Amino acid sequence: xxxxTQTPRYLIKxxxxxxxxxxxxxxGHRSVSWYQQTPGQGLQFLFEYFxxxxxxxxxxxxxxxxxxxxxxxxxxxxxxxxxxxxxxYLCASSLNNEGQETQxxxxxxxxxVL
Amino acid sequence: AxxxxxxxxxxxxxxxxxxxxxxxxxxxxxxxxxxxVQYPNxxxxxxxxxxxxxxxxxxxxxxxxxxxxxxxxxxxxxxxALVSDSALYFCAVRAPTDSWGKFQxxxxxxxxxxx
Numbered sequence: 001x002x003x004x005t006q007t008p009r010y011l012i013k014x015x016x017x018x019x020x021x022x023x024x025x026x027x028g029h030r031s032v033s034w035y036q037q038t039p040g041q042g043l044q045f046l047f048e049y050f051x052x053x054x055x056x057x058x059x060x061x062x063x064x065x066x067x068x069x070x071x072x073x074x075x076x077x078x079x080x081x082x083x084x085x086x087x088x089y090l091c092a093s094s095l096n097n098e099g100q101e102t103q104x105x106x107x108x109x110x111x112x113v114l
Numbered sequence: 115a116x117x118x119x120x121x122x123x124x125x126x127x128x129x130x131x132x133x134x135x136x137x138x139x140x141x142x143x144x145x146x147x148x149x150x151v152q153y154p155n156x157x158x159x160x161x162x163x164x165x166x167x168x169x170x171x172x173x174x175x176x177x178x179x180x181x182x183x184x185x186x187x188x189x190x191x192x193x194x195a196l197v198s199d200s201a202l203y204f205c206a207v208r209a210p211t212d213s214w215g216k217f218q219x220x221x222x223x224x225x226x227x228x229x
Contacts, residue, residue, distance in 0.1 A: 004157070033217075043204065043219040090157055099208070100146050100165040103217060105157035 001027060004093050004106035012112045018079040021109045025072050025093030032074040033103060034066060037088040046089075048097060049074050055097075078111075086113045116141040118207045120220035128228055133195040135223045137188045137205030147188040148206040148217070149179055158204060164188060175199070195227045 005024045013019050025032050033056075034046040045058040049068035066076045072093075078085055088110050092103035118139045127133050139145055146165055150158040162173025169181045179190045188205060205220040 006157075042221045045217075092158075100163070102148065102160050102163060104160060105150070107157045108155075110155070 004091060004104055006089075006091055006106040006109050008109060009107065010110050010112075012114065013081050014114050015081055015083060017081050018077065019081060019111060021076045021078075021089055021091075021111075023074045023076070023091035023093075023106060025074070025091075026104055029093035029095055029104075030072055031094045031097035032068060032072065033092045033094075033097065034074070034076050035090045035092065036060075037090055037108070038086075043090075046076065050097060081113045083113050086111060116145070116207050116209045116218045118205050118218050118220040120203075120205055120223045122223050123221075124224040124226060126226045126228065127195050129197050130194050133190075133192040133199065133225065133227070135190040135203045135205075135225060137190065137220060139186050139188060139205075139207045141207055141209045143209055144183075146208045147179075147181065148208075149173065149177070149188075149190050150204045150206065151175075152202040152204065152222075154201075161190070161203075195225075197227050197229055200225055200227045 007022045031050045033048040036044045047054055047066050048056040052068045063079045068074045088108045090105050090108045092105045094101045094103045120137055148163045149161040151161055152158050161177050162171050164171050164181045172178045177192050181188050202222050202224050204222050206217040208217050
């Protein structure tokens with residue numbers, strides 16, 4: 001079974017631009033979570049989608065948004081990019097994201113904002 | 115609220131020596147505990163998890179972890195470290211009542227194994 005895939009793997013943008021990142025979960029998984037990883041803040045939860053609905057949201061500004069499609073693929077969008085948005089963005093999938101289920105992570109998208 | 119702490123930013127160990135990465139948690143009720151490893155420029159890879167039952171959990175790549183309820187700890191161990199074990203290790207916790215909730219990750223511990 002194929003793992004979680006993320007595209008693109010690397011991205012360079014300038015301040016003020018917007019960016020869209022894509023995540024394809026493991027086949028059969030309906031939950032997709034997004035995380036931002038930076039050296040200073042570690043892993044921070046962005047949001048989680050299940051059956052095309054956002055179920056959980058972390059403490060990020062409204063510039064960060066996402067969506068999930070009927071095939072469980074998810075996209076994350078960041079508008080009006082700031083230098084501080086430079087990070088590794090990770091997505092993780094699980095069946096239903098309940099209790100003892102494991103979250104499986106993709107390789108991440110490394111975003112550099114200049 | 116749940117939380118997890120990894121008290122060591124970095125652990126240095128010589129190849130062949132035992133490796134221990136510490137994790138303590140705070141959660142209401144019995145926790146679900148996870149360990150992940152991250153190699154440079156890669157995503158997190160699942161190592162093992164504790165759900166219930168035997169306090170000693172065996173996982174991938176020869177790693178194991180011991181759940182200690184009285185000390186609220188879930189330390190990761192490997193009897194004989196390899197240079198290839200050098201990576202960033204994350205402990206994560208989820209409360210059983212926190213259905214479809216987010217994982218709470220620790221800050222991570224950098225493991226450096228020297229030849």
